[in-house]
Amino acid sequence: MSAIRYELIKKCKQTGARLGRVYTPHGYFDTPAFMPVGTQATVKGMSPDELKSIEAGIILSNTYHLHIRPGEDIIKEAGGLHKFMNWDRPILTDSGGFQVFSLGDFRKIEEEGVTFKSHVDGSKKFLSPESAIKIQNKLGADIIMAFDECIPYPAEFHYVKKSVERTTRWAKRCIKAHENPETQALFGIVQGGMYKELRRQSAYELLELDFPGYAIGGLSVGEPAEEMYEMLECTVPLLPEDKPRYLMGVGSPDYLVEGAIRGIDMFDCVLPTRIGRNGTVLTSRGRMIIRDALYARDQSPIDPDCDCYACKNFTRSYIRHLIKAKEVLGIRLTTWHNLRFLLNLMKNVREAIKEDRLLDFRNEFFKNFGYN
Numbered sequence: 001m002s003a004i005r006y007e008l009i010k011k012c013k014q015t016g017a018r019l020g021r022v023y024t025p026h027g028y029f030d031t032p033a034f035m036p037v038g039t040q041a042t043v044k045g046m047s048p049d050e051l052k053s054i055e056a057g058i059i060l061s062n063t064y065h066l067h068i069r070p071g072e073d074i075i076k077e078a079g080g081l082h083k084f085m086n087w088d089r090p091i092l093t094d095s096g097g098f099q100v101f102s103l104g105d106f107r108k109i110e111e112e113g114v115t116f117k118s119h120v121d122g123s124k125k126f127l128s129p130e131s132a133i134k135i136q137n138k139l140g141a142d143i144i145m146a147f148d149e150c151i152p153y154p155a156e157f158h159y160v161k162k163s164v165e166r167t168t169r170w171a172k173r174c175i176k177a178h179e180n181p182e183t184q185a186l187f188g189i190v191q192g193g194m195y196k197e198l199r200r201q202s203a204y205e206l207l208e209l210d211f212p213g214y215a216i217g218g219l220s221v222g223e224p225a226e227e228m229y230e231m232l233e234c235t236v237p238l239l240p241e242d243k244p245r246y247l248m249g250v251g252s253p254d255y256l257v258e259g260a261i262r263g264i265d266m267f268d269c270v271l272p273t274r275i276g277r278n279g280t281v282l283t284s285r286g287r288m289i290i291r292d293a294l295y296a297r298d299q300s301p302i303d304p305d306c307d308c309y310a311c312k313n314f315t316r317s318y319i320r321h322l323i324k325a326k327e328v329l330g331i332r333l334t335t336w337h338n339l340r341f342l343l344n345l346m347k348n349v350r351e352a353i354k355e356d357r358l359l360d361f362r363n364e365f366f367k368n369f370g371y372n
Ligand SMILES: C=CCOC(=O)Nc1nc2cc3[nH]c(NC)nc3cc2c(=O)[nH]1
Pocket: 063, 093, 094, 095, 096, 097, 098, 132, 133, 145, 146, 147, 148, 149, 150, 151, 189, 216, 217, 218, 219, 220, 221, 248, 249, 250
């Protein structure tokens, strides 16, 4: 009996997209889904009630960050991550491994695991498949991720092949180390760089291990959009139709729509919260740099088509003032709006799948948003 169940509700007639629902021990969430990122057990600037008000179905936290601070034992003593942060809906923990390689003073990868320096105090840290799973077992997320190597871009074929084979060996060690498969679903992570042959090899090796869900890793690492789409087109069809597919670290509005069209069910990205904090907001007409003097006297909402608290109650002029004055309410409002924008985008994608018009929706959205 697995911790989650994926219900395939409808397949889009125009594309590879699917409408689905993932049932977890903390309730279900609809897919395709965008998962707000709460790296350190909080989606920066948003309370759990506010996240519920914008209909966030599932949020993500980082194993690496919570291991470094406050440490998984403190969270376990609180009754696990759900209790600690008072979020009673689904949670997914990924490694933050992406950050380890970009944040921590990354040291070396060996068969046993990865040695690196903490980005907080520079102390020496070690993560292995076993320790990464042990930490996630203590945190108690509903969906946890296998320990893998997120291969940098670009990378030589031979290096990628060796890394894929090690990631598969690590995946087997994760399954063995996992203590709560009936309450925490462990997802395998397909790697393979930008090589179709290695993407297929990684997928086949992980399919044999029969995970309850599969993530596609090693993308959104600096490669051109076309390469990412090509890797999706060669990998997604190999994955089981009756299990969720999670594209890690993606993404911007166009990537979310194009990823859903190619059969992806779950996405996560720091973009909405990160650009929100530096005064950039997403609107149906494209990105808006609200701190720009252009908006100093603009009494209209960020996005007239948006139903969020920021757009219903405040003007561009006021929010620009808050951002310029480094007032905390400023980044709360831009974050609130950006998250609601992406959650609404995914709601519209789900509607379009229901009505077999996702390609039409894509063309309309891209025309307004300013993509080609
Ligand atoms: C406990 C261990 C769980 O391991 C992982 O979470 N591994 C992992 N995380 C990723 C995160 C990514 N973010 C982006 N772009 C912003 N691309 C990403 C790719 C990966 C990936 O290939 N692997």
